[in-house]
Amino acid sequence: VLVSPVSIDDVFAALTDLRARRPLVHNITNYVAMSVSANVLLALGASPAMVHAVEEVEDFVAISDALAVNIGTLSPPWVEAMHKAVARANALGKPWVLDPVGCGATPYRTQAAVELAGLKPAVIRGNAGEILSLAGQTGANEGKSKGVDSTAKAGDAVAAASSLAKRTGAVVAVTGAVDYVCDGQSQTAIETGHALMPLSTALGCSLSAETAAFTAVRPPREAAIAALAVFGAAGAAAGQKLSGPGHLPAEICDALYAMDRTTLARFVKFRS
Amino acid sequence: VLVSPVSIDDVFAALTDLRARRPLVHNITNYVAMSVSANVLLALGASPAMVHAVEEVEDFVAISDALAVNIGTLSPPWVEAMHKAVARANALGKPWVLDPVGCGATPYRTQAAVELAGLKPAVIRGNAGEILSLAGQTGANEGKSKGVDSTAKAGDAVAAASSLAKRTGAVVAVTGAVDYVCDGQSQTAIETGHALMPLSTALGCSLSAETAAFTAVRPPREAAIAALAVFGAAGAAAGQKLSGPGHLPAEICDALYAMDRTTLARFVKFRS
Amino acid sequence: VLVSPVSIDDVFAALTDLRARRPLVHNITNYVAMSVSANVLLALGASPAMVHAVEEVEDFVAISDALAVNIGTLSPPWVEAMHKAVARANALGKPWVLDPVGCGATPYRTQAAVELAGLKPAVIRGNAGEILSLAGQTGANEGKSKGVDSTAKAGDAVAAASSLAKRTGAVVAVTGAVDYVCDGQSQTAIETGHALMPLSTALGCSLSAETAAFTAVRPPREAAIAALAVFGAAGAAAGQKLSGPGHLPAEICDALYAMDRTTLARFVKFRS
Numbered sequence: 001v002l003v004s005p006v007s008i009d010d011v012f013a014a015l016t017d018l019r020a021r022r023p024l025v026h027n028i029t030n031y032v033a034m035s036v037s038a039n040v041l042l043a044l045g046a047s048p049a050m051v052h053a054v055e056e057v058e059d060f061v062a063i064s065d066a067l068a069v070n071i072g073t074l075s076p077p078w079v080e081a082m083h084k085a086v087a088r089a090n091a092l093g094k095p096w097v098l099d100p101v102g103c104g105a106t107p108y109r110t111q112a113a114v115e116l117a118g119l120k121p122a123v124i125r126g127n128a129g130e131i132l133s134l135a136g137q138t139g140a141n142e143g144k145s146k147g148v149d150s151t152a153k154a155g156d157a158v159a160a161a162s163s164l165a166k167r168t169g170a171v172v173a174v175t176g177a178v179d180y181v182c183d184g185q186s187q188t189a190i191e192t193g194h195a196l197m198p199l200s201t202a203l204g205c206s207l208s209a210e211t212a213a214f215t216a217v218r219p220p221r222e223a224a225i226a227a228l229a230v231f232g233a234a235g236a237a238a239g240q241k242l243s244g245p246g247h248l249p250a251e252i253c254d255a256l257y258a259m260d261r262t263t264l265a266r267f268v269k270f271r272s
Numbered sequence: 273v274l275v276s277p278v279s280i281d282d283v284f285a286a287l288t289d290l291r292a293r294r295p296l297v298h299n300i301t302n303y304v305a306m307s308v309s310a311n312v313l314l315a316l317g318a319s320p321a322m323v324h325a326v327e328e329v330e331d332f333v334a335i336s337d338a339l340a341v342n343i344g345t346l347s348p349p350w351v352e353a354m355h356k357a358v359a360r361a362n363a364l365g366k367p368w369v370l371d372p373v374g375c376g377a378t379p380y381r382t383q384a385a386v387e388l389a390g391l392k393p394a395v396i397r398g399n400a401g402e403i404l405s406l407a408g409q410t411g412a413n414e415g416k417s418k419g420v421d422s423t424a425k426a427g428d429a430v431a432a433a434s435s436l437a438k439r440t441g442a443v444v445a446v447t448g449a450v451d452y453v454c455d456g457q458s459q460t461a462i463e464t465g466h467a468l469m470p471l472s473t474a475l476g477c478s479l480s481a482e483t484a485a486f487t488a489v490r491p492p493r494e495a496a497i498a499a500l501a502v503f504g505a506a507g508a509a510a511g512q513k514l515s516g517p518g519h520l521p522a523e524i525c526d527a528l529y530a531m532d533r534t535t536l537a538r539f540v541k542f543r544s
Numbered sequence: 545v546l547v548s549p550v551s552i553d554d555v556f557a558a559l560t561d562l563r564a565r566r567p568l569v570h571n572i573t574n575y576v577a578m579s580v581s582a583n584v585l586l587a588l589g590a591s592p593a594m595v596h597a598v599e600e601v602e603d604f605v606a607i608s609d610a611l612a613v614n615i616g617t618l619s620p621p622w623v624e625a626m627h628k629a630v631a632r633a634n635a636l637g638k639p640w641v642l643d644p645v646g647c648g649a650t651p652y653r654t655q656a657a658v659e660l661a662g663l664k665p666a667v668i669r670g671n672a673g674e675i676l677s678l679a680g681q682t683g684a685n686e687g688k689s690k691g692v693d694s695t696a697k698a699g700d701a702v703a704a705a706s707s708l709a710k711r712t713g714a715v716v717a718v719t720g721a722v723d724y725v726c727d728g729q730s731q732t733a734i735e736t737g738h739a740l741m742p743l744s745t746a747l748g749c750s751l752s753a754e755t756a757a758f759t760a761v762r763p764p765r766e767a768a769i770a771a772l773a774v775f776g777a778a779g780a781a782a783g784q785k786l787s788g789p790g791h792l793p794a795e796i797c798d799a800l801y802a803m804d805r806t807t808l809a810r811f812v813k814f815r816s
Contacts, residue, residue, distance in 0.1 A: 024691045032306045032322050034576045034617075038745035043789055048745070049646065049691035050576050053619040059650035063691065073306075075325040075349070077619070102321065106331035147296045147321035147335065199529070201310035201320070244526030245315055247519075247791075254788030257743065304578045304594050345578075347597040347621070374593065378603035419568045419593035419607065471801070473582035473592070516798030517587055519791075 006188055006225050006270050012261045014218050014226035019045035023065035023216035025209060028052050028082050030072025030101065033205035036249050037068075040206040043253035044230070046213040052078055057085040067096035068212035069121075070205050071103075071112050072148070079112050086119045095122035095215035095223075098170070099208035102148040104133025117168050122220040124164065125173040125208040128152035135160035135167075149198070154180055158187060171220040173211065175204060178271075179228045183221045189271035190225065192232025194239025200248040207231045229268045230259060236267035278460055278497050278542050284533045286490050286498035291317035295337035295488035297481060300324050300354050302344025302373065305477035308521050309340075312478040315525035316502070318485040324350055329357040339368035340484035341393075342477050343375075343384050344420070351384050358391045367394035367487035367495075370442070371480035374420040376405025389440050394492040396436065397445040397480040400424035407432035407439075421470070426452055430459060443492040445483065447476060450543075451500045455493045461543040462497065464504025466511025472520040479503045501540045502531060508539035550732055550769050550814050556805045558762050558770035563589035567609035567760035569753060572596050572626050574616025574645065577749035580793050581612075584750040587797035588774070590757040596622055601629040611640035612756035613665075614749050615647075615656050616692070623656050630663045639666035639759035639767075642714070643752035646692040648677025661712050666764040668708065669717040669752040669771075672696035679704035679711075693742070698724055702731060715764040717755065719748060722815075723772045727765045733815040734769065736776025738783025744792040751775045773812045774803055780811035 024047045029037055034050050041048035051060045054077065061067055067089045069082045089096045098121040100113035113134055117124060126134065129145025129152050137160045145151060154176030161172040161182040171183045179190040197203050210231055214223035231252075238251030255263070296319045301309055306322050313320035323332040326349065333339055339361045341354050361368045370393040372385035385406055389396060398406065401417025401424050409432045417423060426448030433444040433454040443455045451462040469475050482503055486495035503524075510523030527535070568591045573581055578594050585592035595604040598621065605611055611633045613626045633640045642665040644657035657678055661668060670678065673689025673696050681704045689695060698720030705716040709728040718724045723734040741747050754775055758767035775796075782795030799807070 022690070026691070030322070031303050031575050032310055035307060035579060035745060038576055039789070042743045042745060047690050047693050049649070050574070050617055051646075051650075052617060053652065055620065056650040056652040059652070060691070063649060073322055073324060076327065102323075105321070105335060106323075106328040108325065108328040108331070146294075146319050147298070147332070149319050199314045201307060201314060242526075244529040245311070246522030246525035246529070250522070250790030250794070253790035254786075257788040257790070302594070303575050304582055307579060345594055345596060348599065374595075377593070377607060378595075378600040380597065380600040380603070418566075418591050419570070419604070421591050471586045473579060473586060514798075516801040517583070518794030518797035518801070522794070 008261065008265045008268060011226045011229045012264055014214060014222060015230055015259060017217040018213060021217055022047055023213050024049065024063065025066050025068060025213045026051060026060050026064035027068045027209055028085055029068060029070035029205060029209065033070060033072060033202035036202045037206045037209040039253050040256060041209055041213055043256040044210055044213060052081050054081045054084055057081045058088040061085050061088040061094060062092060065216035066094060066212040068209045069096060069116060070099040070101055070208055071109065072101035072205060074112055082116060090120055097121060097123045097125060097208055097212040097215060099205055100124065100126050100130050100134050103130040104145050105147055121170045122215050123173060123211050123224045124170045125175065125211055127204060128154045128157040128174055128176055131157045131164065131172060131174045132160050135164040154178055158182060162187060171224050173224045173228060175207065175228065179232065181221060181224045181228065188225055190228050190232060191269040191271060192229060192267050193235045196239045196242060196245045196248055197235045199245035229264060233264050233267040234259060237263055280533065280537045280540060283498045283501045284536055286486060286494060287502055287531060289489040290485060293489055294319055295485050296321065296335065297338050297340060297485050298323055298332050298336035299340045299481055300357055301340060301342035301477060305342060305344060305474035308474045309478045309481040311525050312528060313481055313485055315528040316482055316485060324353050326353045326356055329353045330360040333357050333360040333366060334364060337488035338366060338484040340481045341368060341388060342371040342373055342480055343381065344373035344477060346384055354388060362392055369393060369395045369397060369480055369484040369487060371477055372396065372398050372402050372406050375402040376417050377419055393442045394487050395445060395483050395496045396442045397447065397483055399476060400426045400429035400446055400448055403429045403436065403444060403446045404432050407436040426450055430454060434459060443496050445496045445500060447479065447500065451504065453493060453496045453500065460497055462500050462504060463541040463543060464501060464539050465507045468511045468514060468517045468520055469507045471517035501536060505536050505539040506531060509535055552805065552809045552812060554766065555770045555773045556808055558758060558766060559774055559803060561761040562757060565761055566591055567757050568593065568607065569610050569612060569757050570595055570604050570608035571612045571753055572629055573612060573614035573749060577614060577616060577746035580746045581750045581753040583797050584800060585753055585757055587800040588754055588757060596625050598625045598628055601625045602632040605629050605632040605638060606636060609760035610638060610756040612753045613640060613660060614643040614645055614752055615653065616645035616749060618656055626660060634664055641665060641667045641669060641752055641756040641759060643749055644668065644670050644674050644678050647674040648689050649691055665714045666759050667717060667755050667768045668714045669719065669755055671748060672698045672701040672718055672720055675701045675708065675716060675718045676704045679708040698722055702726060706731060715768050717768045717772060719751065719772065723776065725765060725768045725772065732769055734772050734776060735813040735815060736773060736811050737779045740783045740786060740789045740792055741779045743789035773808060777808050777811040778803060781807055
């Protein structure tokens with residue numbers, strides 16, 4: 001497997017460009033994640049909006065720089081809006097990111113994720129259970145996920161992620177204790193983050209929203225790597241100040257707001 | 273009135289079992305409470321999911337260990353999903369908890385709560401105004417509640433709670449400055465918590481979600497007592513560190529994450 | 545332009561009355577803002593409720609002291625509920641506040657805001673881009689807003705706000721680095737707040753909810769001025785303790801809970 005080189009300098013340059021551009025990120029996301037995702041995007045330097053009505057998603061995509069689609073609390077009117085927004089994003093050449101929350105947990109959810117994955121997302125970001133399910137490596141209830149949490153390790157899903165990347169054309173990011181970014185030809189492992197992160201809700205969803213923000217300033221693979229590195233460094237910097245998960249979202253926002261090259265270099269390690 | 277004995281050791285054993293089991297808790301809850309409820313469940317040691325579409329609630333109940341139903345921001349599609357989820361939970365013998373938020377505030381809300389209360393919840397958890405209304409002791413607008421807040425004391429609702437428990441077969445928990453758990457034969461008073469708790473939104477809702485998590489490892493009465501004791505101790509430990517309500521949810525999560533027998537013994541008192 | 549005198553004493557008297565009255569504030573607001581708005585209202589001394597079903601909004605308005613309507617994550621069923629609630633509020637003589645989030649971003653959103661603005665709100669509260677759009681000074685996408693964020697300064701929207709106030713009969717509050725309250729005859733500038741506030745989501749929405757609470761104890765102009773002064777002072781007191789936006793909502797709640805005349809005098813300056 002080829003591994004393209006990446007560097008902390010690349011990541012920090014992407015962040016600097018993002019802050020200068022202040023991209024407008026259109027989110028169609030779940031109720032749990034809305035507030036923390038918006039705060040993460042604001043602290044990062046992006047401008048978030050949560051807009052889901054079929055009556056306006058196409059118009060909103062048109063003024064946005066990127067779109068994040070997250071199926072966490074899906075229902076038919078929201079799925080319809082996701083399809084409309086995605087079609088318009090594709091027509092306008094705007095990048096969009098898919099977070100297939102809980103894929104594999106129910107047939108309805110898996111079907112929604114599979115259909116969206118076929119609509120040319122720039123990046124798909126999920127945990128190991130979700131990516132294994134979306135790649136067709138596991139059916140529902142086969143023991144790789146627990147509702148929306150994964151019981152598999154990200155490393156176990158790298159082959160599935162590569163296969164999914166080849167089939168969909170998307171860059172696939174699998175996140176866990178170690179994160180992986182796969183684009184069909186290459187895979188990049190990113191060691192960062194903190195053990196408290198799975199104990200605070202919607203951080204994965206917020207990471208997907210952050211990934212969308214980076215797609216406004218970088219191609220999909222570079223965007224995904226930058227997003228995972230920046231978010232992981234923020235989580236690591238935040239987590240080491242804490243003894244419990246309660247203040248983690250607030251501390252991650254502060255760490256994103258203060259993120260600099262030194263913090264990235266301290267908390268992020270790329271592996272081939 | 274008979275009072276069955278309970279002890280701090282019983283509560284801590286239930287918490288230890290919950291952490292080992294890591295139950296998947298399916299929540300159909302209100303928009304305000306979703307994020308804090310998820311964080312409370314994660315800090316406690318459970319795995320939360322928020323799933324409300326009629327297309328998938330029955331499938332999701334089937335993979336869950338317990339169900340929490342909360343009518344805080346109800347509307348017809350959500351009520352329909354609640355009924356479907358409850359029916360499946362009952363068919364599969366899975367316990368479910370009802371939080372009748374704002375019962376008594378409007379006829380629509382009262383009717384939804386009354387109908388759900390008739391569907392064999394393991395536990396009903398509410399404030400005094402809600403329980404008085406649900407038990408039929410007060411009509412709407414009779415001065416025992418203020419929207420979703422109660423103007424009555426929990427102690428005033430103990431008789432109503434016992435009557436409701438007898439009629440529905442549910443254990444009924446009435447929470448306030450002192451909490452009560454009634455099962456038709458017995459009542460247990462729990463002195464714990466902190467005066468700041470009513471000033472932070474959705475903590476009662478989060479307590480109901482936590483109660484559902486405990487029903488996955490204990491029968492209803494023991495589950496309700498353990499849930500109230502653990503949450504109250506977390507609130508007491510958190511509150512005494514604070515001079516205002518702003519950081520209370522985060523501090524409660526940290527206290528739940530760190531909860532041990534010593535903290536329970538320090539902050540919880542059972543009364544006959 | 546005439547400027548009616550206002551004073552810190554007036555503001556503190558309004559806050560004292562609000563705390564004594566503990567008004568029930570009915571919110572039909574967006575998913576992002578619900579939790580922080582509820583916490584802001586609780587910390588302020590009000591009793592919040594989030595109720596949006598067409599089946600019950602009219603009944604809930606009837607037991608409430610004021611109504612806040614916010615179009616942040618609108619969709620047709622919510623807009624229908626807003627209209628029903630507003631009609632009942634007007635019929636009962638209860639004050640209501642409009643927050644036209646993202647007005648100008650899409651035709652659907654602008655139309656919803658314009659229609660609601662014509663239904664006699666007591667106060668309209670928005671950022672410069674929203675007020676310019678609502679007043680008809682800019683069309684969609686004309687560069688004064690970025691999704692739900694404004695790129696214009698509040699001061700640029702004062703003439704539009706005055707015009708909008710004359711046309712609708714509402715007091716119009718435009719918020720930004722400096723806030724303005726316009727009622728058609730007068731305008732009041734309020735210097736307060738903190739530079740971190742735009743980096744935390746839904747604080748403007750929470751301010752609108754807080755404004756509704758003040759309309760329960762003061763006429764619209766005095767209510768808007770008191771709401772902006774109290775919220776701005778809380779933001780200023782909170783912000784000066786912080787180096788990033790993460791803990792801002794929690795600290796604002798603590799500052800609201802502790803708000804006194806001294807803090808108001810320290811952080812609020814009225815300008816003619």
